[in-house]
Amino acid sequence: MNPFEWLFDATLTIGDQQILWREIVGNGFGLASALGGLRRRVWAWPVGIIGNALLFTVFLGAVFDTPNPVNLLGQAGRQLLFIGVSIYGWISWARHRRSDGNAVEPRWAGWKVRIALGLGMIGGTLLLTPIFRALGSFEPVWADAWIFVGSFLATWGMAKGWTEFWLIWIAVDLVGVPLLISAGYYASALLYAFYGVFTFIGFLTWMRVQRRSAAAAEITRAG
Template sequence: MIDWLFTATFTVGGSEPILWREVIGNGFGLASALGGMRRKVWAWPVGIVGNVLLFTVFLGSWFGDAGRPDMLGQAGRQVMFIAVSVYGWMRWRETRRQDLEVRADGKVPSSGGQGVHPQWATWWQRILLVAAMAVGTLALTPLFRALGSYEPVWADAWIFMGSLLATYGMARGWVEFWLIWVAVDVVGVPLLWSAGYYATALMYVFYGAFTLVGFFVWWRVHRREQAALA
């Protein structure tokens, strides 16, 4: 089974072989995004499984796949995802636990014990997010280039920083984190397609539309919870 996972491929219309584990890894990522939109705690561990699979995809030369260039930024962000996902997993579990504690009147909060309550970031937090995106991209570009990352290297650095900030924003429950994913997808699609990662590039196209839906879903949930508090 493990051998199949690392070697199985398929083609579409005479294209270059596509790894099944790339598709499966993105499938776990999509399931995690769906769980995140629904504010389910299981979104985090499901996402971690996808991160592990995609790590092996983007460092293909380490796992016997020399047909495509290694994407160091993409591989590195999978490691980052795992670390930040552990933080988000713990944070959402604690929120859910507090939400489901039975109050003195014996009632359970109307949220149903979801993992997070969406909220807008403050203007100061938004400024820090934009600054971190710009400074992080500039700082990581020469590092990724020195390590031999795929050109244009700034795009790889942009995707890495955007993914880091979006995952952190999801853990904090900021509605804006969905828009950061849109910015990642806009750069990620042409980069991954040019590098031959067709399955992931196509998945990014779908993610772009999905993240916009997620943004409005969280916005609506935030408005509903604020109205209930009022």
């Protein structure tokens, strides 16, 4: 068995549960990408794309004949969405990368954008829920749709440098953990729970960066 076949088929057995190693590895890449986003490094995007490609195959369990035959269409579809938005973010951050390695200056999105994001979360979930249900996604389908829409908006917000994107991730994690547990994707559920704490730290970190930047700008103006 070559390394690719091993990564695709190998499982970790815990009790009576089988967890795909590519689910673990894919989520590991996702965690590394989140860390890169916290540090505002360009490499966060290509690392995330690798994880997205692996997790796409994981969440179409019935299609790829995995030990977990549950299809989470929102989870699978969002991996493709991630790849598309990540390419945009990769190009944008690379273009604006500074000499210190930071690729984006955190900023508030503003109330108009916040309202648009909130309406987008609710409206997108309502729109996609019946579509995902018709395609056979796992119940509760609204949760899968919520995660799909929120993931897109959070990734787009990260590419734009909006500090609020961390809060969108928290909203995604709160719904994602119970959904993934009920669907039997335990490795992903565990990582989502960790993400919930990590994203809160990321939110506080980006706020501190904003305060330092504002203080430095004020000193420059005063001088």
